[in-house]
Amino acid sequence: MCPDCHRWSYPELSARCIACGTPTVPARLRGIGTVHTFTVNRHRYHPDVTPPNIIALIEPVDDPTLRLIAGVVDCAPEHMRIGLEVEVSFEEHGDVHVPVFRPRRTGVAV
Amino acid sequence: MRSASKEPFVSGLGLSEIGRRLPTTSLDLALDSVRSAIADAGLEVGDVDGVATLGDAPQSVVVRALGIEPELHLGRIGSSALFSPFLSAVEAIRDGRARHVLVYRNVNMLGGSYDPAAGPNPDWDPATDPGQNWRADLEHLNTDLDLLLAAHAFSAANWFALHCRRHMHLYGTTREQLGWLAVSSRRYAELNPHAVYRDPLTLDDYLNARIVSEPFGLLDCDVPVDGSVAVVLSHHAHAEDCPHPPVRVAAAGGADGVGGWTQRRDFPNMAMVDAAAQMWDRTDLRPADVDVAQLYDGFTFLTLAWLEALGLCARGESGPFVDGGDRIALGGALPLNTYGGQLSAGRLHGHWALHEACTQLRGDAGARQVPGRPEVAVVSNGGGPMAGCVLLTR
Numbered sequence: 001m002c003p004d005c006h007r008w009s010y011p012e013l014s015a016r017c018i019a020c021g022t023p024t025v026p027a028r029l030r031g032i033g034t035v036h037t038f039t040v041n042r043h044r045y046h047p048d049v050t051p052p053n054i055i056a057l058i059e060p061v062d063d064p065t066l067r068l069i070a071g072v073v074d075c076a077p078e079h080m081r082i083g084l085e086v087e088v089s090f091e092e093h094g095d096v097h098v099p100v101f102r103p104r105r106t107g108v109a110v
Numbered sequence: 111m112r113s114a115s116k117e118p119f120v121s122g123l124g125l126s127e128i129g130r131r132l133p134t135t136s137l138d139l140a141l142d143s144v145r146s147a148i149a150d151a152g153l154e155v156g157d158v159d160g161v162a163t164l165g166d167a168p169q170s171v172v173v174r175a176l177g178i179e180p181e182l183h184l185g186r187i188g189s190s191a192l193f194s195p196f197l198s199a200v201e202a203i204r205d206g207r208a209r210h211v212l213v214y215r216n217v218n219m220l221g222g223s224y225d226p227a228a229g230p231n232p233d234w235d236p237a238t239d240p241g242q243n244w245r246a247d248l249e250h251l252n253t254d255l256d257l258l259l260a261a262h263a264f265s266a267a268n269w270f271a272l273h274c275r276r277h278m279h280l281y282g283t284t285r286e287q288l289g290w291l292a293v294s295s296r297r298y299a300e301l302n303p304h305a306v307y308r309d310p311l312t313l314d315d316y317l318n319a320r321i322v323s324e325p326f327g328l329l330d331c332d333v334p335v336d337g338s339v340a341v342v343l344s345h346h347a348h349a350e351d352c353p354h355p356p357v358r359v360a361a362a363g364g365a366d367g368v369g370g371w372t373q374r375r376d377f378p379n380m381a382m383v384d385a386a387a388q389m390w391d392r393t394d395l396r397p398a399d400v401d402v403a404q405l406y407d408g409f410t411f412l413t414l415a416w417l418e419a420l421g422l423c424a425r426g427e428s429g430p431f432v433d434g435g436d437r438i439a440l441g442g443a444l445p446l447n448t449y450g451g452q453l454s455a456g457r458l459h460g461h462w463a464l465h466e467a468c469t470q471l472r473g474d475a476g477a478r479q480v481p482g483r484p485e486v487a488v489v490s491n492g493g494g495p496m497a498g499c500v501l502l503t504r
Contacts, residue, residue: 011254011373037279037378039271040324045264055263057272057372069257069372077324082279098260 001027008066031088033060036067040077052077074102118203119356120468122151122342128304128456132336139338140167140216147340152353160208162195164241167216182208185241189364190498192460192491197362199343209345215461219334251495253370269371271323273378274411281426287433288410289316292329292453294435299450301478306335306456330410335456339465357468360501363389367495382419385497397421401484402470404463407451412493445480460491471504
């Protein structure tokens with residue numbers, strides 16, 4: 001994130017802010033947001049991924065103009081909708097932690 | 111402004127046999143289309159002094175088979191995505207670098223090399239095969255592709271479903287409206303003997319098809335085929351000897367693709383918005399002047415998005431525009447994808463659309479000819495970060 005203008009660097013990490021040129025610093029997103037759009041995939045494209053699987057763009061509360069690309073888990077396809085409140089969770093794949101989102105379960109104020 | 115009569119023009123058109131899993135090699139399909147186009151232009155094979163292509167049949171192999179040694183080899187992808195070879199050929203003739211440039215696009219439905227038995231050819235030389243690495247040419251547009259794959263969005267059907275769902279949310283676009291595009295395309299395909307799928311299709315058939323990635327079902331997706339399209343572009347001096355009325359490029363547009371597949375600030379807009387704006391900036395013609403449209407339909411939704419990007423209907427109005435199919439039918443205000451589209455005729459990466467636009471402007475489209483002698487056609491290609499569009503006139 002840019003410490004001056006608070007613009008996030010996404011999807012690619014850039015060393016400097018693309019808006020003002022200030023060197024970026026790592027920053028923590030709060031991990032909650034809403035669904036901007038989504039699709040329920042029903043076709044088996046990969047032997048290790050069993051459909052239906054949900055893919056979404058997530059607007060984090062930190063900056064709703066950001067759109068995080070992520071899978072959505074623990075949600076029945078019929079309950080998916082644009083505007084759904086979600087929270088982050090991490091799937092471990094060896095050394096890699098992949099962020100996914102699931103419907104928010106707590107009423108913690110944002 | 112240059113006089114239109116001094117501009118390069120489309121002199122020849124050729125189409126190979128087209129089908130699913132054909133036993134014919136890509137080389138033979140390419141040669142079939144190429145020889146047809148050259149003959150159609152009223153030329154001999156030896157008249158060709160430039161070749162432009164990208165895709166499955168390398169031009170070094172095709173020119174060897176034709177027995178010619180053209181000096182000009184084109185095929186790098188510029189800002190106009192898959193139309194770049196066609197447009198670079200127009201430029202080359204305008205600049206006096208060639209007189210007759212052969213442009214062809216061969217597509218192999220299962221991908222692979224020009225001859226499935228032959229494997230990759232170590233002799234491919236960028237100087238004579240500039241279009242063989244076209245996928246690498248597009249790599250810089252894939253800024254968010256790794257993240258899509260990490261989220262298990264493996265297919266373009268997944269990516270464009272995200273755009274389509276957002277469009278539905280913003281504007282009330284429905285699956286039935288997407289379906290009318292599929293139904294309309296099939297009605298045209300019934301009139302096109304070269305189209306792959308010609309059996310009648312109803313809206314119910316569309317709605318009952320297997321879901322691929324919501325809201326897309328199987329009939330929102332185009333049909334992979336084997337085939338080849340060829341076009342010959344010629345210097346204006348050839349116009350009098352050409353057996354057909356000349357079709358010329360009035361304007362073209364491309365885009366830089368910034369924002370990748372999902373990260374444009376104005377999502378669900380895509381690069382096509384920029385390409386269309388650039389094209390209209392370069393001509394006095396207006397969207398209302400368009401008589402027939404051949405818009406990219408790798409997925410139904412992409413055609414809706416192109417209708418809006420090109421200003422052929424208002425933002426958010428593409429669903430109602432195609433609803434019921436009358437407006438986009440042969441006798442409607444804007445006949446659309448009159449060869450049957452990639453949805454029913456077959457996926458030749460936007461080049462069949464180009465071929466059809468020229469055919470319509472010539473008045474040679476037979477049973478599917480747009481009435482009233484169309485004078486202006488628009489053709490578009492691509493989705494996501496890729497976009498190219500061309501305005502053609504006769």
